């Protein structure tokens with residue numbers, strides 16, 4: 381896969397914010413050269429106080445003049461982002477990293493846990509534009525967790541939801557949904573979510589399934605540029621490591637050493 385080297389550093393005006401339950405979408409202006417591929421991320425400065433490190437956010441959408449991120453609150457940086465309003469400026473570095481490769485396979489399944497939904501509206505748009513079929517399976521805690529975002533996404537793409545408490549869609553986890561879907565080697569599988577979800581998904585797949593799998597890894601990041609090695613993930617076939625920010629965040633299932641990953645949870 382190819383690493384796109386066109387990251388830019390720019391100040392972006394926020395033109396809109398939309399709240400979706402526990403998450404907020406921030407829509408901001410981008411230069412005409414900002415052309416992310418699905419699964420790439422932007423590194424955002426979160427205030428000018430004690431938070432020196434930028435925070436990584438997947439590009440949720442982009443058009444001619446704007447792009448957006450979907451921010452779920454996890455700590456002080458994301459809380460700061462969720463307080464931003466139209467007219468505020470965002471300090472953006474990106475797009476960064478390696479995104480999803482679209483496969484020749486006709487059908488694809490996207491498996492999202494919580495805010496791991498972020499890359500999939502864009503990816504499913506690209507796949508649909510190429511004439512491919514796609515379904516998004518989204519696991520969340522409860523039906524209202526992401527407000528009316530599931531309804532909005534379902535207008536454009538086939539979407540199935542699993543909730544832990546059964547208040548929307550199927551009761552259970554997104555992997556229960558995936559089992560119902562029947563993942564086979566003929567289907568391209570794309571996944572993004574907590575590491576435990578990814579490990580359980582990998583366990584449920586045979587070798588052929590793993591070779592059809594691409595995962596986006598949410599590792600803690602510092603530089604976001606491949607320099608500090610703070611986001612190292614174990615590489616398959618030895619004792620080496622890959623960087624999530626530059627070699628990833630998207631990897632093929634077979635590129636990673638899932639057993640070493642399991643030990644570092």
Ligand SMILES: Cc1cc2nc3c(=O)[nH]c(=O)nc-3n(C[C@H](O)[C@H](O)[C@H](O)COP(=O)(O)OP(=O)(O)OC[C@H]3O[C@@H](n4cnc5c(N)ncnc54)[C@H](O)[C@@H]3O)c2cc1C
Nearest residue numbers: 435436437438451452454455456457458495498598599600
């Ligand atoms: C490639 C990538 C894409 C992401 N896309 C999204 C997205 O679209 N929407 C979304 O809500 N979240 C996303 N995340 C997770 C998001 O970056 C973290 O929730 C956020 O950095 C937390 O920062 P904080 O200051 O609020 O929390 P703190 O816990 O205060 O953060 C402290 C430090 O840990 C890092 N950190 C904490 N949690 C994570 C995490 N889960 N992943 C990576 N770094 C973390 C922060 O960058 C910071 O350096 C993504 C993570 C990665 C790696």
Ligand code: FES
Nearest residue numbers: 602604608609625
């Ligand atoms: S965050 Fe520095 S190498 Fe990935």
